[in-house]
Amino acid sequence: MKRPLRVAAVAHTWFVLCVSVAVGTLAQGCGGGPADCESGTFRPALGAACVAHSSCRSDQFEVSAPTATADRVCQLRSVCGDDAYLADTGGPLSDDTCAALRICSSEEFESTAPTATTDRGCSPLTVCTADEYEAVAATLVSDRVCMPNTGCLPTQYQVTPPTDTMDGVCAPLTVCEASEFESTPATPTSDRVCTSLTACGTGEFESAAPTPTSDRVCTSLTACVTGEYESAAPTPTSNRVCTAVRVCQAGEYQTAAPTPTSDRACAALRVCVTGEYESAAPTATSNRVCTPLTVCEVDEYELLPPTTTSNRTCEQLTECLPGEVELTPPTPTSDRDCGPVGATTHCAWRDRDNDPTTPCSSLVDIDTSGYATCTVDSLGVVDCWGTNLRGMLDVPDGLPPVDHVRISQGHVCVLDRDGGVHCWGDNRAGQSTVRSDLGVTVEIAVGISHSCALSNTGVVRCWGDNTYAQSTPPAALATATRLWAGANTTCVTTAASGLTCWGTFITTMATGTITDVAIYPNRLCYTRSNGTAACHGPVMNMPTNLTGMRMVEPGDNFACGLSTAGVVSCWTPTTFPTHFVPPAGLGEVQQITVTGSHVCARDAVSRVVCWGDSYGAADRVPLGLSELQSIATGFDTTCMLDVDGAMDCRGTNTYGQIQFEDHVSSPVSVISMMYDTTCVVTDAGAVHCWDGMNGPDTVPPAHTLPFVDVSVGTQHVCAIDTAGAVVCWGEGLPSELTVPMGLGPVSRVAAGQASTCVIHTAGQVYCWGSTDNLQTAVPIALTAATEITSGDGFYCALTPDDEVLCWGADNRGQSTVPMGLRPIQQLDAGVGHACAVDDLGGVTCWGDNRRAQSTVPAGLPPIRAVSAGAEHTCALTVAGDAVCWGDPNQGQTVLLH
DSSP, rough: OOOOOOOOOOOOOOHHHHHHHHOOOOOOOSSSSSSOOOTEEESSSTTOOOOOOOOOOOTTTEEEEOOOOSSEEEEEEOOOOOOOOEEOOOOSSSSOOEEEEEOTTEEEEEEEOOOSOOOOOEEOOOOTTTTTTEEEEOOOSSEEEEEEOOOTTTTTTEEEEOSSSOOOOOOOOOOTTTEEEEEOOOBTTBEEEEOOOOOOOTTTTEEEEOTBOOEEEEEEOOOOTTTEEEOOOOOOOOOEEEEEOOOTTEEEEEOOOBBBBBBOOOEEOOOOOOTEEEEEOOOBBOOOOOEEEOOOTTEEEEEOOOOOBBEEEEEEEOOOOEEEEEEEEEEETTTEEEEEEOOOOOOOOOTTOOOOSSSSOOEEEEOOOOEEEEEEEOHHHEEEEOOOGGGGTTTOOOOOEEEEEOSSSEEEEEEEEEEEEEEEEOOTTTSSSSSSSSEEEEEEEEEEEEEEEEEETEEEEEEETTTTTTTTTOOOOEEEEEEEETTTEEEEEEEEEEEEEEESOOOOOOSSEEEEEETTTTTTEETTSSOOOEEEESSSOTTTTSSSSEEEEEOOOOOEETTTOOOOOOOOOOOOOOOGGOOOTOOOOOEEEEEEEEEEETTTTOOOEEEEOOSSSOOOOOOOOEEEEEEEEEEEEEEEETSSSSSSEOOOOOTSTTTGGGGSSEEEEEEEEEETTTEEEETTSEEEEEETTOSSSSSOOOSSEEEEEEOSSSEEEEEEETSEEEEEESSSOOOHHSSSOOOOOOOEEOOOOOOEEETTSSSOOOEEEEEGGGTTTOTTTTTSSSEEOSSSSEEEEEESSSSSEEEOOTTTSSSOOOOOOEEEEEEEEEESEEEETTTOOOOOEEEETTTTTTTOTOOOOOOOEEEEEESSEEEETTSSSSSEOOTTSTTTTOOOO
8 A cells, every 4th residue: 555645845944935925926036036047956935046956766756846946746655565565666756556465265275475566366276076075174375185085895885974074984894694694785885784594494494595685485384185195295495295196087996095195096997807797896995896697597588687787687488378479589688578469569668778679678567646657667677757746756776676566645665576565755654664574575555645565474564644544454354365555545355355444444345356446535446356346435427337347446536447358438427528538549458547637558568658637747658768969957847858859858747848749749959948948949940949838839030041059048039040140039128139230140049037148159258138137247257158058147158268157146156156166068057056067077066056956966977968957957977868956846857768
């Protein structure tokens, strides 16, 4: 900075005075002398002598130039302070210039110190980068020093992170021990975490070995379940292996039982060779026993051929009596057939070997009731059909050859050829529990709820209901020669007193020698040895011209008689009902049996012919079916179809629903049933339908192409023609019966409850109609199907992978397919249940089981097809036979084939 101006002192005080004077006038010098002085001098005052101008010193500069009257004025040059420097050196006439020293900012340092003539130099402070820290702090006169951050080695981690003024700190990483694993990996700023390895406990194995960075994995050992054995023991690092216990296949038996650690051992069953039969059947754990077959003698024939499990039965050849001729000569396997001259043989359903070249068995006895009919043939085989009330159609297996059969309202009794009695069916009064004290029986009889037997010694013993004393023979009863029973009455003939009865009819009413007796609840009829007949009870309007009568039997309001010539005549107390007229062409009859409202007759050529009405199908005689090809079930009804296209139906016939002959006579290829409706497709491609409630045929709309398939729903029917087009008809809304446009050709159709589903030829499933129970909502998982079947409000389909999917109603579990099914080959849905046949011929059913229709019987032979009905199920065996289970009450589960 400059200092204050200081003026140099003058030499003479008068100079001032002179100056003052000079202000007023331009007078001459104060001294009064001449005004001019020599160059370089000045006259300080008037009259004063000239004085030499002074010179400024080196530390001064000239402020005012000298004049003639004044000296030059000098001023001290400025002196720069501590905060300034000499920026510019002045000249003789100018002062020095000082400038303020530069002040370095907070981001600068003094890089050059100032001098007297130079400013200070400031430079920017060095800025440390992200990878550096300030090792030496900056001062006012020095820069900061940055150093690179220390980088941790791969075996280290950063304990303390670096700051702006401090380096980071590294520490060695922890090294996991052999018994540890790195549970948490190290990071640049954290150490690794080591955790002790898990030790597998008892019941576990090391399913995954540990690694440096993972623990070992321990998994529970598999426990072999029932049906498995431990085929490989577990190790510390491997699981036990459980393998399904071997199932001995057909043709094998178990030689060693499985253990927890060993499989079952199976061996091939012994095969009986020609000339042997299986005398002891193999079991699951024993081989079959083979025994040489019996060889019939020269005067014997093979009555019962040997089977794989039975010996042949030899019977003495029949010798033709006088007046008889040999109609059929004996063969090694058949008896000679003797008959009167002109007689011919006839074969109905008794051709048990299905071979038209071999003789058929002849019928030897028949009996009927309101619910069922039973016959006995010359082979001693019993066949029953009709309604299976109380199991009366369930002929026991293993019956010995039978001679006679007697049937009542709920039970059946037979007499075998050795004098043994066998009963089955209703046993609520003990009527089917045969007494053990009968001895050798020669005749049997049955009432409504009681049974009786006549021994070879003439003793009568009865058992069962005794409400009317019908089972208690009179104490003084003489030796009996014949025996009859009916309703609540028992009658015998004795050599001493003719006819004696007890129970409802307790008096002796017959006169003469009695040859036959028939008892109905309110009537008793009999024939005498002279061919006359009589009846007791309500007036029967019996013809008066009856002669040569062999037997007379009463029914509800009618009676029929059989003459010794084989002619049948029937009568009633009032107008004669036409349905009791014996059918035309009946021919010679050997035996009749009458029940409440129908008659059955056995003719001379062993035909059975029935007429009238029955409560079930007791009047329906079975047909002669060969090997079966399909089977169908409805409500209390079963229909079968053989390989020749012939049909046979069993079950309830209240409305004629099994009278298929009234609707179709040509060979049939397809049968479909639902409730009381049956539809068939004939070999010619025609569809015929009939309904048990509605009577006449229901036929499809006019159609030009032949049909190949038909399906009956609850109220409508759908069929497929040879072009794959679907046609539907019946009851229902138009949306249910109208086939969608653009459907294209289909391969399968299933009509359900007001809805229909089809399989397109490409495999996709389409449904339309009612949406109740989501029955038309095809499951998303069902991308293709090979078979489809309908129930009452639900559907089931078979996929190309042989799996079953069901949808719709599931109130009885009918749409819940069981888990673990084997590959399925065929399935069918009933009203409330469904069944499937697997690849081994086994059957599984699910859904409604209130009548045991879903309970598959044990020990079924291999099955190739199954049909689910309303309350029963039937299956077709690989051998072409039929078997049924479930509700038996209408005979729909009892098949004669």
